[in-house]
Amino acid sequence: MANSKQYQRVRFDTGHHRRILVLMAIFGLVAFVPVAIRLWDLMIRRFDYYTIQALRNQTRSTAVSAPRGTIYDRNMDILAVSVAKENLYLDPRELKQSREDIEKISEFLASVLDADQNKIAEKAKNMRYRYQLIASNVEKEESDIIRQYINEQDIQGIHLEPSTKRYYPMETLAAQLVGFTNASNQGSEGLEAAYDKYLSGTSGKVVSTKGNNEMDMPFSLEDFVKTEEGCSLILTLDATVQACLENRLQEAIEKYQVENGAFGLVMEVDTGKVLAMATLGSYDPNAYLEIYDSTQAELLEQMRQDFMSYPQQSSQYLQGKEAYQKMLNDARLKQWRNRCISDGYEPGSTFKVLTLAAALDSGAIGLDDRFYCAGAEQIPGRSQRLHCWRSTGHGSQVTAQALQNSCNLAFAHIALSLGGERFYDYIQRFGVLEKTGIDLAGESGGVFFDRQIIVDTEKWGTASLTSASFGQTFKLTPLQLLRAISAVVNGGNLMEPYIVEEVLDADGNTVLRQEPTVVRQVISQETSRTMCSLLQSVVDEGTAKNAAVPGFSIGGKTGTSEKIDVLDEKGNPTLDKIVSFVGIAPMDDPQYIIIVALDTPSRDTGLYISGGQMAAPTAGAVLSDILPYLGVKRTG
Ligand SMILES: [Zn+2]
Numbered sequence: 001m002a003n004s005k006q007y008q009r010v011r012f013d014t015g016h017h018r019r020i021l022v023l024m025a026i027f028g029l030v031a032f033v034p035v036a037i038r039l040w041d042l043m044i045r046r047f048d049y050y051t052i053q054a055l056r057n058q059t060r061s062t063a064v065s066a067p068r069g070t071i072y073d074r075n076m077d078i079l080a081v082s083v084a085k086e087n088l089y090l091d092p093r094e095l096k097q098s099r100e101d102i103e104k105i106s107e108f109l110a111s112v113l114d115a116d117q118n119k120i121a122e123k124a125k126n127m128r129y130r131y132q133l134i135a136s137n138v139e140k141e142e143s144d145i146i147r148q149y150i151n152e153q154d155i156q157g158i159h160l161e162p163s164t165k166r167y168y169p170m171e172t173l174a175a176q177l178v179g180f181t182n183a184s185n186q187g188s189e190g191l192e193a194a195y196d197k198y199l200s201g202t203s204g205k206v207v208s209t210k211g212n213n214e215m216d217m218p219f220s221l222e223d224f225v226k227t228e229e230g231c232s233l234i235l236t237l238d239a240t241v242q243a244c245l246e247n248r249l250q251e252a253i254e255k256y257q258v259e260n261g262a263f264g265l266v267m268e269v270d271t272g273k274v275l276a277m278a279t280l281g282s283y284d285p286n287a288y289l290e291i292y293d294s295t296q297a298e299l300l301e302q303m304r305q306d307f308m309s310y311p312q313q314s315s316q317y318l319q320g321k322e323a324y325q326k327m328l329n330d331a332r333l334k335q336w337r338n339r340c341i342s343d344g345y346e347p348g349s350t351f352k353v354l355t356l357a358a359a360l361d362s363g364a365i366g367l368d369d370r371f372y373c374a375g376a377e378q379i380p381g382r383s384q385r386l387h388c389w390r391s392t393g394h395g396s397q398v399t400a401q402a403l404q405n406s407c408n409l410a411f412a413h414i415a416l417s418l419g420g421e422r423f424y425d426y427i428q429r430f431g432v433l434e435k436t437g438i439d440l441a442g443e444s445g446g447v448f449f450d451r452q453i454i455v456d457t458e459k460w461g462t463a464s465l466t467s468a469s470f471g472q473t474f475k476l477t478p479l480q481l482l483r484a485i486s487a488v489v490n491g492g493n494l495m496e497p498y499i500v501e502e503v504l505d506a507d508g509n510t511v512l513r514q515e516p517t518v519v520r521q522v523i524s525q526e527t528s529r530t531m532c533s534l535l536q537s538v539v540d541e542g543t544a545k546n547a548a549v550p551g552f553s554i555g556g557k558t559g560t561s562e563k564i565d566v567l568d569e570k571g572n573p574t575l576d577k578i579v580s581f582v583g584i585a586p587m588d589d590p591q592y593i594i595i596v597a598l599d600t601p602s603r604d605t606g607l608y609i610s611g612g613q614m615a616a617p618t619a620g621a622v623l624s625d626i627l628p629y630l631g632v633k634r635t636g
Pocket residue numbers: 373375388389390393394405406407408409410
């Protein structure tokens with residue numbers, strides 16, 4: 001209390017000071033010298049010291065996070081923004097009301113906030129802490145009602161303080177990419193997590209000053225520690241392209257009764273800028289804890305009701321609750337997951353693009369070489385006969401036809417001509433063995449063979465080399481595949497993909513700007529040009545005719561892969577399939593690349609499950625939406 005007494009002395013304002021000086025002048029300085037010295041000591045010399053002591057004792061500080069920066073797409077459309085809200089807290093010591101009044105106040109607040117009156121009353125009576133949070137992010141309508149009540153009733157001790165709430169106006173759009181912030185306003189997924197240090201700004205403290213007698217302090221120290229607003233992000237993402245991609249993927253999910261969702265990407269081939277990145281089913285980051293998939297949500301609700309029907313602490317209750325919480329947690333993690341960068345999958349025949357580019361670039365084969373397919377063949381170094389996907393065979397094919405037919409036997413021979421060493425070196429240079437380095441958290445690097453298993457065919461046989469040549473028995477991420485194929489068509493350059501174009505501070509100054517980065521040149525310009533015409537022939541004449549878009553030259557490659565590692569209840573492979581298509585446009589000067597993949601189309605639709613039948617038309621539909629929007633000129 002010593003400080004408090006000293007504090008009472010310094011509470012004279014400058015008016016008092018002046019009056020004392022006047023008195024001193026009137027009654028003669030001498031008599032007042034000791035007093036004046038003491039006053040001077042307290043008021044001037046030691047002012048800072050007492051101020052700090054007083055502040056330590058009299059202030060309440062509340063950590064307030066700074067407003068997070070905004071996330072914009074490349075057209076400055078808002079994907080994530082912080083909106084101003086208010087927190088409601090009580091100061092029980094200030095309230096100092098009779099029990100009856102506390103009941104009345106609690107009842108009023110509970111009715112406005114739709115909250116538990118007893119809990120509010122409990123907090124209002126708890127004198128241990130002077131900061132009792134009643135509600136975060138109160139809507140303006142409600143805080144206005146509360147403010148009016150405070151004024152009308154003249155109540156001390158009910159406080160509204162500024163806070164911010166994260167809002168995602170585009171809801172499910174690009175949800176896994178954008179991510180969300182947790183209850184403490186920290187980025188926990190997607191860009192919100194990867195760029196948290198830029199977005200979050202500097203947290204501060206709001207310090208309000210009240211003396212022990214609840215009088216206002218003679219000096220005011222608002223914003224004692226100032227908050228610094230977070231930086232904003234401008235993405236390479238285009239919300240319109242993203243919406244086109246998501247809509248077409250959703251259509252395909254419904255049309256082909258796809259059981260396990262879909263994913264897709266759109267990228268600029270020359271720069272590595274990501275225009276769209278989608279994983280479906282999605283979720284709404286405004287309510288990220290809720291399970292967005294309605295079937296899954298109903299199942300969970302059923303589980304919850306089941307265990308709730310047992311007496312608490314019974315074993316059925318406890319086991320049921322544990323199973324429910326595990327399933328809920330898994331479902332949340334699944335809907336938040338960005339499959340384009342986090343999950344490897346078997347690329348299947350889309351990978352043949354890389355094998356062929358390597359074989360042509362190294363000179364291992366030429367365009368006039370012929371490959372014979374009888375439907376099945378005993379390949380040297382493989383223990384079993386290798387079957388082409390077309391059991392009746394493709395007959396004699398030149399190189400372009402082998403790609404158009406997506407002939408597995410031809411590609412086994414192309415891989416053997418190339419040899420394990422060159423194949424592995426090219427695959428490595430195409431970035432298949434490394435992460436792409438995209439500016440997002442949670443990127444995975446895929447799973448590929450050890451070098452010796454591909455290279456040392458004397459010891460390991462040719463099964464791994466030949467299977468890898470047509471995209472089987474290993475995994476990579478959709479983004480890894482897409483950037484590798486971008487290098488095939490863009491003149492040979494492997495790029496580092498990115499999603500944030502620019503980081504701006506609160507005043508609009510550039511803090512960070514990303515430029516396209518060439519990692520390395522993988523194939524020659526000439527090979528790249530050759531590959532472009534071959535890829536166009538796959539859409540014009542081969543397995544990807546369904547991807548054609550009238551008026552635009554499209555190239556691409558289909559893929560159908562079995563999920564070899566997914567087993568049914570008896571431990572047998574389910575033979576579930578991922579069908580995919582990688583498309584490029586326009587082929588005279590490639591600018592955009594797209595991948596769409598559908599995970600496990602139903603066997604009951606009567607349609608043949610293949611990339612050509614399902615993924616190619618889906619990608620074609622996206623391209624027909626976005627190419628005119630992106631300003632690509634029609635050729636006919
Ligand atoms: Zn064949």
